[in-house]
Amino acid sequence: MTLPNIQTKRATLKNYGSGSYLASDVTVLLNMVDKDAVADVPVSQKEALIQSGQRHYSDMLTLEQAPTAMHEQLYTQALEQGTERAATDIAHLAHTLHHVFQRKVNDEHPLILVSLVRAGLPIGVLLQRALSDTDRGYSLPSMHYGISIIRDRGLDPVALQMLLDAYPDSPIVFVDGWTGKGAIYKELARSLETFSDTTHVNFANIFHQGADVIPLLTLADPAGVAWLAASEEDWLIPSGLLNSTVSGLISRSLYTEPSSGLHRSVFYDDLLDTDHSLAFIDHIDAARRSLAILPERLPTYQQPRYQTAALIDTLAADYGITNRNRIKPTIAEATRAILRRDPERILLATADHPDTILLRHLCAQRNITISVLGDKILPYQAITLIKQRSKDS
Structure with missing residues (x-):
């Protein structure tokens, strides 16, 4: 009881x-x-504050x-x-x-x-x-x-x-x-x-x-x-x-x-x-x-595999990035980064994947560079690299 x-x-x-x-x-x-009690910080200003270490991202919002x-x-x-x-x-x-x-x-x-x-x-x-x-x-x-x-x-x-x-x-x-x-x-x-x-x-x-x-x-x-x-x-x-x-x-x-x-x-x-x-x-x-199929039991894992860690290391080296927070992989994170952050470029696995239509539209709208890298970034379909606003540390 x-x-x-x-x-x-x-x-x-x-x-x-x-x-x-x-x-x-x-x-x-x-x-x-109340949102009126929160400072509405423009994206470019927020990015500079975050990367310079003056403010943590969780201390401010862009409404x-x-x-x-x-x-x-x-x-x-x-x-x-x-x-x-x-x-x-x-x-x-x-x-x-x-x-x-x-x-x-x-x-x-x-x-x-x-x-x-x-x-x-x-x-x-x-x-x-x-x-x-x-x-x-x-x-x-x-x-x-x-x-x-x-x-x-x-x-x-x-x-x-x-x-x-x-x-x-x-x-x-x-x-x-x-x-x-x-x-x-x-x-x-x-x-x-x-x-x-x-x-x-x-x-x-x-x-x-x-x-x-x-x-x-x-x-x-x-x-x-x-x-x-x-x-x-x-x-x-x-x-x-x-x-x-x-x-x-x-x-x-x-x-x-x-x-x-x-x-x-x-x-x-x-x-x-x-x-x-x-x-x-x-x-x-x-x-x-409404599903007609029977649900399946999925595998569970006792330890993290970190299967993309080497890929992130390679991208950081290729683009001279020491602060890994500037690398935003997955379609969802890449899209959110474009909407909320200040991106430098977008990396895509393919130029015309249907799942990256919004990303490509936003890039065209904001004149953001797209690099198509093929298998090099798989299993990710998209990765946003955040623009460097201060020296990485």
Whole structure:
């Protein structure tokens, strides 16, 4: 039976919002702040501040604008093109989670899905919907939360502790959209080191797959670091094309010192008219429920393979880059970098791949150089190199 103090802690979690998702889809453990209280820093200025070390990227935002008509059109095309694959992948992931955890969880001690804000949110919501679908053989008691992770600053320790206090007997699986170089995996692993001692009271919550296994789940894992992924391919995940308008209208998270509370985020209420978050979830979820195929059990990995590490090393040497943060691989990251950062050039595997239409359109619009390198950058289809604004260190 759940103890009264744990029930109180679980009830407290419900005080937090879900962005523009349903309350049953996710609880986002972020302190939401008014966008008027956040400095709107232009991209070029932000890039100079980041690269010079004057400011960390998580201390400032470039406030989002509504996607252009062309951007919306390309998202719609990507959704049409990728619906069946995304739905199938979610079914396979849910089936695998059911197989792994069916004897370890119940209604009192559910599986806790922790999506990494923001790219993990749509995938986590889709998984929560799938695991809640009692008409399928892979249903599983689960709860879904979103928490912040920030490069160089780690997973929000306040949010994680709230979950560990509320669910002391539940296993946790971390959810992200995709992997690029594996940087977020490393950040996650570093943040969880404190729990890796087998005598730690929360060791079993996190290291339920083994003493060295970080339970990271992604839809796509080109970097080869996830414990569980639907594939290792770099493909056009539709939710990777938009920012807040497919992620619950939530901004990229802003850092807060643990002594001051949760990491912060802005809710873009001014973008409600262009929000696709729930429509995206409903569309993919309906496709999943209509699948005729039987779900498959996916492989899991005990150790990261870092299968693209040598490729990243080669690109860094070829382009004289010592700060690897300037290299943004995968279609999703390459696209987001063009929209949010100041790119120098785009590297493509092929000149006319259908999954890079938006990238090529944005490059033409902004006069960004494209280099087609063929097999040299596989398994990535696209990589953005950020413009150097200060001397790399």
